[in-house]
Amino acid sequence: MRPEHWLHTIPLRLRSLFRWAQADQELDDELRDHLERKTGEFVAQGMTQKEAHRRARLDLGGIEQTKEKCRDARQVNLIQDFVQDLRYGFRLLLKNRSFTVVAVFTLALGIAATAALFSIFDGAYIRFGETAQVNRVVLLSQHSKDRSPSFDFSAPEYFDIAGPHHYKSFDGFFAVHGLSATLSENLAREENPERVRAVHVTANMFPLYGISAILGRTFTTDEDRSGGPNVAVLTYWLWNARFGRNPNVIGKTIYLDDVPYTAIGVMPRRSRHWGADVYVPLKLDASSNNRSERDLSIAGVAKEGFSAEQTRVPGASRRSGIRRGAPGIQRTHL
Structure with a gap:
């Protein structure tokens, strides 16, 4: 992917992530405008207002389905799902505090053991050899x-x-x-x-x-x-x-x-x-x-x-x- 593409894409992704409500509102406005213009085109072809509106929605593929496709393209759904999973996990931990204590203790013990082993490996191999002697x-x-x-x-x-x-x-x-x-x-x-x-x-x-x-x-x-x-x-x-x-x-x-x-x-x-x-x-x-x-x-x-x-x-x-x-x-x- 070309650098100039990233320069354009990254700000949009960040905006969709941190200002998602505004981004969704703008998406609604854009889809509504597109639906109105397509409806106008079908009315001009001789259809009734109701028939033209139904035909425009069919051509668009459904409002909600189109929104989901746009969110997937911006990779917003992936991040929002991850945040929701985190919130759900925290709620479960708060409800079962005894399990939370055991989980935190086990995690701390694992991190401490890993850090201790790494310090030994670090001293023996990674940091080994700073002089020729x-x-x-x-x-x-x-x-x-x-x-x-x-x-x-x-x-x-x-x-x-x-x-x-x-x-x-x-x-x-x-x-x-x-x-x-x-x-x-x-x-x-x-x-x-x-x-x-x-x-x-x-x-x-x-x-x-x-x-x-x-x-x-x-x-x-x-x-x-x-x-x-x-x-x-x-x-x-x-x-x-x-x-x-x-x-x-x-x-x-x-x-x-x-x-x-x-x-x-x-x-x-x-x-x-x-x-x-x-x-x-x-x-x-x-x-x-x-x-x-x-x-x-x-x-x-x-x-x-x-x-x-x-x-x-x-x-x-x-x-x-x-x-x-x-x-x-x-x-x-x-």
Whole structure:
């Protein structure tokens, strides 16, 4: 359909929709005028007034039928029927209030579940890949003959892998541990405490990802050491949803499970990795020898030009449990 046709049609459709009473009156006047002129033509041909009027109505095809055809052509009936259906539905809901409550609750639950699933998918795939480094992240796993592959590591195993080695296929490694926490802005008990995902990461994740804060800064290696200060970096989503994008949040004290943290930065809009709402330092103890507490994930950023098949991490120590020569590494979107 040509653009000039739409320029003529759209205003008429809108007028028929919002000023339908006037449009119907004009349609009545037009049909009446047409009927009178046809009646006059038949009278001029020698018919009586009554016969001419009957013949004119037959030629027109019926007044009401012609009106319906005109309304259908303007697509007014479709919209009016839809509005009437809505009114009828609302009347039924008002009459049966218990059913209405159940219907509204079910609808709200469905919307909330859909929104939650979309936020996970959004963070993992839609917003994934804002830097070239993020697209080269691989997740490490351990293999042994008598056990299935494991993606869980201890702190000593992380230092075995990330500490003294200079792998030709990796830019570096970082460790992650995610927890659910209650977020509050004061120690007073809130009526509806907000649950957030606090992701504990080593400080080198941010430079390895090639991302920096849009407000404030990320935490340093000194802040990531055992005994370092409690600092937090907010995701853009949390900054927007909880703090209304207030720049004064920098330096503000927030509480995660009643533990105070100082907000020091806000990440870019697309940087919400590992399902995080807020990032805090992992603070691994380099002197720890506890290899039984395996609650860390370890990821590395492959060097540019290396595929997942080319990334191999030699065993740093037999105690680390990593199969010497070729541990399993699986590419994943983090």
